[in-house]
Amino acid sequence: MSAVPQFPHILDKTIQDKLWQWAQVNYGLHGSWQTLWLNGLALGRLNAQWQAQIEKDWQGEWEMRSDGLHLRADSWLSLGDALQHMAHDWKQLGILHGWRDERFDVCHHENVLFPLERAAFRPLGLMSKAVHLNGFTFQDGEWQLWIGRRSEHKAVDPNKLDNLVGGGVSCGEDITATMLRESEEEAGLSPHHLQHLRLQNQLHSLRPVSRGLHNEILYIFDAVLSGNVTPENQDGEVAGFELMKINEIIEAMLSDVMMSDAQLVILDAFERHGLLDPQHDLSKWLKSIKTSG
DSSP: OOSSOOOSSOOOHHHHHHHHHHHHHHSSOOSOOEEEEETTEEEEEEOHHHHHHHHHHOOSEEEEETTEEEEEOSSHHHHHHHHHHHHHHHHHHTOSOOOOSOEEEEEETTEEEEEEEGGGHHHHTOOEEEEEEEEEEEETTEEEEEEEEEOTTOSSSTTOEEOSEEEEOOTTOOHHHHHHHHHHHHHOOOTTTTTTOEEEEEEEEEEEETTEEEEEEEEEEEEEOOTTOOOOOSSSSEEEEEEEOHHHHHHHHHTTOBOHHHHHHHHHHHHHTTOSOTTSHHHHHHHHTBOOO
């Protein structure tokens, strides 16, 4: 058995066409969005609802220009505190849902500017970071993937199919440390199980969602698990795991029962492992959203 997943044939063109149609519908900036400027840096995107809410509730200096909405404060710390206070008020008013008491870093390139409650990132269209793990296993003569089902209690996409492991990168946390922590919490996998863990790609996920804009860098890892390893959830965020064949995964993708970013992460694996035609528009698009940061 190869330590790297290998597949004998590319997917049927009709299937690739359908997956490309799905990507076109779900990803990209559809609709009208205003740029959110924070202390002179273009860091977010706002739909009309959240733009109006900020104009109503922001306590500091702001200005609407032709290039977007500008918010200012004396320092990044002050600006971050003001945004945190405004987001907390939105929570109290019942207009900001999914509050986690967990902060993500707001960054400009690699520079951390300030921490902010993660629930505020989508309304403000700020860029966050997340890790995702494709878990491959060779069984019954073919490569298969471990697929999780999200808990019915999850704030985002409850009950939908997901990658083996996925989670946001918290304030001050390293990418690999996040991946190892999430693997233990979500799937009961220790570093011993993840000896073949590799960071394979980084994709920019940009798509409108019910709470605003999902604007996130996905750090995609692959791991090859031995056949005697069965993931077991530890933190209650995953209802269960299923080992699925490629045709079963494709059927789930085309049935809209999989979380969007999980589907994107698996499509990236398909592209990297030769299941997609390199000349197909889907492959070209996947390469176009690759990022180095």
